[in-house]
Amino acid sequence: MSKIRFFDATLRDGSHAVRHQLTGEFISSYCEAMDQAGMYTIVVGHGNGLGASSLQVGRSLLSDHDMLSTARRCLKHTRLGAYMIPGFGTIRDNLIPAMEDGVELFKLGCHCTEADTTRQHIEYLRREGKEVYGVLMNYHMTSTERLLEEAQKMQSYGAQGVILMDSAGASTPEMVRRSIGTLVEHLYVLVGFHPHNNMGLAVGNAYTAIQEGARIIDGTLRGFGAGAGNVQLEALSALLIREGYELRQDLYAMMDVSEKLVRPVMPEDRALTDVSIVSGMAGVFSSFKTQVLAAAGEFHVDPRDIFMELGRRKVVGGQEDMVVAVAEELSRPVHGDTESYMLESLT
Amino acid sequence: MLYNPPRAQLRISRGFLVREPLRHIRAQGERIKMEKVRAGILGTGNIGTDLLMKILRSDVISCGIFAGQNPDSKGIARARELGVPVTCDSIRYIEKYPDCCEIVFDATSAKVHAEHAPILKRLGKYAIDLTPAHVGPFCVPQVNLDQAMDLPNVNCVTCGGQATVPIARALTQVADVKYLEVVATISSKSAGAGTRNNIDEFTQTTKDALIELGGCRDAKAIIILNPAEPPITMRNTVYALIDDPDMDLIRRAIHRVETELKRYVPGYRVVLGPILENGRVTTTIEVTGSGDFLPAYAGNLDIITCAAVEIAESYARRRLL
Numbered sequence: 222m223s224k225i226r227f228f229d230a231t232l233r234d235g236s237h238a239v240r241h242q243l244t245g246e247f248i249s250s251y252c253e254a255m256d257q258a259g260m261y262t263i264v265v266g267h268g269n270g271l272g273a274s275s276l277q278v279g280r281s282l283l284s285d286h287d288m289l290s291t292a293r294r295c296l297k298h299t300r301l302g303a304y305m306i307p308g309f310g311t312i313r314d315n316l317i318p319a320m321e322d323g324v325e326l327f328k329l330g331c332h333c334t335e336a337d338t339t340r341q342h343i344e345y346l347r348r349e350g351k352e353v354y355g356v357l358m359n360y361h362m363t364s365t366e367r368l369l370e371e372a373q374k375m376q377s378y379g380a381q382g383v384i385l386m387d388s389a390g391a392s393t394p395e396m397v398r399r400s401i402g403t404l405v406e407h408l409y410v411l412v413g414f415h416p417h418n419n420m421g422l423a424v425g426n427a428y429t430a431i432q433e434g435a436r437i438i439d440g441t442l443r444g445f446g447a448g449a450g451n452v453q454l455e456a457l458s459a460l461l462i463r464e465g466y467e468l469r470q471d472l473y474a475m476m477d478v479s480e481k482l483v484r485p486v487m488p489e490d491r492a493l494t495d496v497s498i499v500s501g502m503a504g505v506f507s508s509f510k511t512q513v514l515a516a517a518g519e520f521h522v523d524p525r526d527i528f529m530e531l532g533r534r535k536v537v538g539g540q541e542d543m544v545v546a547v548a549e550e551l552s553r554p555v556h557g558d559t560e561s562y563m564l565e566s567l568t
Numbered sequence: 569m570l571y572n573p574p575r576a577q578l579r580i581s582r583g584f585l586v587r588e589p590l591r592h593i594r595a596q597g598e599r600i601k602m603e604k605v606r607a608g609i610l611g612t613g614n615i616g617t618d619l620l621m622k623i624l625r626s627d628v629i630s631c632g633i634f635a636g637q638n639p640d641s642k643g644i645a646r647a648r649e650l651g652v653p654v655t656c657d658s659i660r661y662i663e664k665y666p667d668c669c670e671i672v673f674d675a676t677s678a679k680v681h682a683e684h685a686p687i688l689k690r691l692g693k694y695a696i697d698l699t700p701a702h703v704g705p706f707c708v709p710q711v712n713l714d715q716a717m718d719l720p721n722v723n724c725v726t727c728g729g730q731a732t733v734p735i736a737r738a739l740t741q742v743a744d745v746k747y748l749e750v751v752a753t754i755s756s757k758s759a760g761a762g763t764r765n766n767i768d769e770f771t772q773t774t775k776d777a778l779i780e781l782g783g784c785r786d787a788k789a790i791i792i793l794n795p796a797e798p799p800i801t802m803r804n805t806v807y808a809l810i811d812d813p814d815m816d817l818i819r820r821a822i823h824r825v826e827t828e829l830k831r832y833v834p835g836y837r838v839v840l841g842p843i844l845e846n847g848r849v850t851t852t853i854e855v856t857g858s859g860d861f862l863p864a865y866a867g868n869l870d871i872i873t874c875a876a877v878e879i880a881e882s883y884a885r886r887r888l889l
Contacts, residue, residue, distance in 0.1 A: 275788055276749045276807040276848050308791035311772045334756060334795040337764040363795070519845050535796035542751050542805035545850060546840055 228439040229263045234446030237268035237508045241281040245291045252295035258474035262326050264302035265292040272310025277541050289322035302326040307338045330356035332537045333363045336371035340378045347379035355380035361391040382411030390419025390501040397429045405434030413437025416452040419501025423452035442479040448507025449497035499525045503532025512541045516548035605884035606632030611675035612643030614760045618873045621860035628884040632669035678769045695721040696876050700769035706777045709878040710734045710828050727868035728752030729777040730875045731804045736782030738821040747809040748784045753792040755799035758866035801854050802867035808849045832878040833871050
């Protein structure tokens with residue numbers, strides 16, 4: 222059976238889970254250990270990618286340069302990867318410095334309908350001889366036909382693969398089957414999937430994607446990541462081994478790293494909390510959780526109400542400023558009721 | 569290719585096509601009330617067409633040439649219907665007929681403007697650049713309109729820059745801003761091919777302007793496209809890190825900016841704040857478009873064309889004095 226390539230997002234998506242406070246010690250010990258375990262690539266940096274350290278989505282403890290150069294020193298076999306969303310980072314401020322720090326593989330992401338915003342960056346990196354993948358985030362927010370169109374654009378810019386991100390963990394197995402199946406059928410480059418676990422389906426959805434022909438799974442050890450967390454690569458590996466897939470990374474080594482290194486830095490258990498479940502149900506980016514909880518506290522409103530309202534307004538990744546706006550609105554007394562009461566009392 | 573020779577100026581007034589004599593006729597002693605400076609528009613996309621609609625209403629500028637490259641462009645067809653002189657020869661037309669305009673708006677792309685800029689300079693045109701090329705210095709009318717009058721080429725930053733540089737400037741003038749960040753969210757529908765293909769320059773230029781013109785020591789710009797239907801109104805959030813902020817002072821400064829901006833961008837509104845939340849001073853602005861060409865949600869187009877027309881009219885008024 223064909224090989225499945227894992228993209229390890231533990232040091233990128235995991236950054237969300239600790240409000241972007243990953244330490245240099247953790248990055249170096251993790252990279253050393255996973256280099257031994259045979260991981261294809263480790264993507265390192267702020268949860269929203271290069272140049273995303275900001276008040277909008279959260280500031281990093283370490284700069285992109287510090288994180289990447291630390292990882293670089295500890296990787297011998299595994300490729301050093303970085304993620305960037307155009308609009309957050311630029312070629313001059315972020316891609317060129319990342320290349321100087323030794324990044325070999327890039328993922329360029331955008332909201333699922335905006336592939337043309339990645340054109341400049343994909344083309345530039347391909348000219349520089351880098352390995353480049355396109356990422357369509359929050360893929361549940363558009364039609365399968367549109368996804369294919371956007372994925373084909375990325376392919377035409379030179380992306381060597383297209384990864385669908387289930388950023389809100391809002392997928393059903395049927396959605397995965399339809400979207401991944403369509404991409405695999407019509408693209409000549411690799412197709413990948415990045416599940417989230419808001420409704421407890423991450424491993425199942427990753428497996429469905431593989432059955433439909435996805436060859437890249439982008440996940441994390443222990444599911445360490447935004448919101449309810451990602452697909453737990455140890456569990457998926459075990460399932461794949463049992464089903465007869467060949468894996469390049471060592472299962473026990475991954476499990477040991479997960480237990481010894483990742484568990485101590487995880488702030489909470491990975492049970493599905495009410496806020497994570499509601500975020501999946503509302504179809505809102507998992508990484509909004511930190512801002513939603515902060516705003517809920519600041520404005521004394523229910524975080525679940527904030528998530529449902531954000532979902533109704535169809536916010537996309539990066540629109541964290543809407544959290545404060547919605548929380549502030551929800552915290553206002555409802556004038557309408559007072560007026561109708563006054564009108565009623567007049568009649 | 570020339571469709572309408574620029575022998576006489578045509579414009580729409582109350583639904584009628586009005587013919588205006590050229591300025592050289594006036595030089596012969598005729599006294600004409602509606603004296604105007606002619607402007608050329610390069611680029612016939614969303615921005616170019618919106619500019620044209622605004623210029624047709626102007627008291628001091630008129631459109632001398634509406635120049636594109638594609639004969640099938642919808643913008644060209646619309647301009648021709650309005651009786652505006654059009655060409656598909658782009659800048660070559662202005663080189664051939666340099667008298668057709670004094671002011672040139674460039675609404676093409678960053679790359680193309682880099683080629684246009686030296687040509688316009690040689691021809692002695694006053695160039696107003698609406699791309700993020702940043703050949704000439706930045707101009708945000710509320711901040712440095714006077715300065716822009718003496719330069720041959722001014723750059724209109726970006727829509728996000730036009731909306732937020734005045735706020736940044738107001739904050740840095742009344743407080744010690746350690747760091748400032750702007751998040752501009754625009755509807756996908758209003759972001760044309762130019763914006764999408766230039767998103768890198770768009771992001772970089774907005775940040776550069778916050779530092780150069782806004783007076784920030786450290787700044788960041790984030791651009792988000794949202795495809796929701798119905799399209800969202802352009803929204804800009806400005807976060808600032810300030811120690812012990814004097815919120816009364818800040819509130820007054822920001823409301824002054826709002827009032828001044830409204831003078832040339834009628835749809836400019838502060839919708840949230842300034843408030844102090846989670847350790848940051850947060851202000852959100854929405855810009856509703858005037859609906860000249862694109863619908864009202866496209867406030868991002870409106871604010872940059874409003875700014876460009878404000879610069880051009882100010883230049884024209886000085887010329888006509």
